[in-house]
Amino acid sequence: MTSVRFTPLIGAHTDDPLCYLLEIDDTCILLDCGWTDAFDVEMLEPLRQVLPRVNCVLVSHADSAHLGGLPYVVGKMGLDVPIYATLPVYNMGLLHMYDVFLAKDAVSDFDIFSLDDVDTAFDLMVKLKYTQHVTLSRGKASTAPGLESTITITPYAAGRTLGGTVWKITKDTEEVVYAVDYNHKKERHLDGTLLETLTRPSLLISNALGFTSGVGRKRKARDKLLLSSITSTLRSGGNVLLPIDSSLRVLELALLLSQFWQSQKLAQYGLVLYSHSSYSVAMQARSQLEWMSDTLQRLFDESRSNPMDLRYLHIAHSPEDLDALPRPMVILASHPSLEAGPARDLFVQMAPNPANLVVLTQPARRGSLAATLASPAGPPASVALRLHKRIPLQGEELERALRVREQERSEAATAAAAAAAAALNPEDELLDTLETMDMGSDDEGAGGAGSRLASFDLMDTVVGPYGAIVDTSIYARGEYMADANDASGHSFTGGANSKQAEPGQTGAGTNPVHGSSMEAPVDASISGMDLEDPLENRTPTKCISWDADVQIRASILSLDYSGRSDGLSMKKIVEHVEPRRLIVVHGNDAETAAMVEYCKAAGIAKEGVMAPAVGESVDLSSQSASHKIVLQDAMTSHLTYQQVDDYQVAYFDAVVAQPDPHGLPILEPNPDAPGHDPIFVGDVQLNTLRQILAAAGYAVEFTVDKVLVCNDKVGIRKLATGEFAVEGVFCDEYFEIRSLVYEQFRQF
Known part of the structure; x- marks a missing residue:
């Protein structure tokens, strides 16, 4: 039996950012790690106790609500595990966090996390493609060698944001789908989610945000x-x-x-x-x-x-x-x-x-x-x-700051020189090691110790692939120079270029922008994915604050351009997915209660609909046991496997032999195996069949009682057991339509 436990850390019964702990046997998975732009450290405190047990993090979107807490949790709390995300989530999330930091640093002495913390967090990211299967870990159950259970994660498109992800987490027969902030609609730059293809999972974890919104504006x-x-x-x-x-x-x-x-x-x-x-x-x-x-x-x-x-x-x-x-x-x-x-x-x-x-x-x-x-x-x-603003220092403040900076640089240079001198000392352990390595060499002179020591060139010389000396200075990254005025001195309250004085306003040079599309200004804040620390070499500044009464005329x-599915669509999607169990998160009390009540009334998730509060753990262990068996080589060599979703499936007829040394039952071929009727395996929807039959040239339509009628001669019904019934007049069309239906399944 697979043990599954779920605990909301942030974002339950509220529209706060998302962060949840999913435990599958001995593996702990952190689902998202969001934060608000208020950066309240207390919000992340629930993570501190569970971080030592976390094995990995799954990130679903590249915004603050889903990954905003990663720089702090990695840089200040010490999280050091793989973080799985799609490539766009990595790229756009990194830029988003740079922008968040620089926006804060422009108006305050922001020190909750640094750009180094951002880089460290994103260095832990493992970049995936959609539908790429990744094995996380092996279980610790005492089973025969090679039979340990594994957990597999797979990202699917969530829509709404570039690289947005619905995560499917699989172990044995347990399938957990984590789908939050998805969008089923096709937009200009993105297609809709693939959540509707992940039907009948053991557990669906989904959000209630927007559930009571009804149908949004077209x-x-x-x-x-x-x-x-x-x-x-x-x-x-x-x-x-x-x-x-x-x-x-x-x-x-x-x-x-x-x-x-x-x-x-x-x-x-x-x-x-x-x-x-x-x-x-x-x-x-x-x-x-x-x-x-x-x-x-x-x-x-x-x-x-x-x-x-x-x-x-x-x-x-x-x-x-x-x-x-x-x-x-x-x-x-x-x-x-x-x-x-x-x-x-x-x-x-x-x-x-x-x-x-x-x-x-x-x-x-x-x-x-x-x-x-x-x-x-x-x-x-x-x-x-x-209001806040960063302004350049002037007069005595500037001189004092420059003296302090120069003193710090001088001390750093002295320390670096001392370290370099120690490194070149003949008594240094490194040279002792080199001399030891050189002992016993028969090749003195050109190939001896002297040449080996000389090979440690102190110059930063780089030789290109064709032997040319490369001047590395041309690749030096420029320092980010904070704009002294920020938004002061440039006003939209009056004419096109009217100006308005603010506390601490000083003059500043201009920074022209190119007129062509999407070209960078001369001093672009970020010229690429790398960014130097913007604080080290800029003109010394200070932050000032003042109160203002802003008239709103x-x-x-x-207009909602957040891209989330509306309430009516969420109802249809959850009903279509048909999870056995449902966890509702990320929505205020009213939205959460409405979603739980609707799903219970509609008979969705027959094994339970739950909405745990922050810090409340829910045991979701499977009630259906799975068994491990050993197949003899004589049997496996004759099996023909077919791909069904994420599984390799084969049919065989066997008898149980004596258990192996580990107590696992051994199956042997049944010499008296009778024949069997064909078995059809697959998950096909009537609407999908309608599209296939229409493409084949048949006139198809649904009746009131959900029967798919083809050419007024053949009817197709989906029974409560999931089986299909094909009924009609025995004619060529009947057999052609039945064959098309059969082709949508794997036959054993």
């Missing part, structure tokens, strides 16, 4: 409202702000707006992607087309041009970049909560102007500025905000 109606609102705002001279995440859902909006700009010839208005990682996000999107929708891949095959090469989308990393672009403009800026990042700075400037428009694109975190604006009662007339529009 995509065409939503897009029409967005585009019409943007167009009217621009034509009246106003600017538009769309707070959005920095690397995921922003791709859907960027593609939509870029196509609209092209079709409506709106080049006179600016369309800007504004974040610390915007250039790298655009480049990564262009290079990961194989992870996107079939539509985009088909466009690439037909035109040989990359559909993610968004010609009308400009890149900005600083206020100076925005000043170089045509206005009025539409700005896609991070972050959606409006608690940090460029979006918050722009909101403070744009909110007082009634000509401007702010479009809230995702459900807001409780307590955030975006949640205040999205209140059902409407946005308030004003909001009191605590701009229009506020809420």
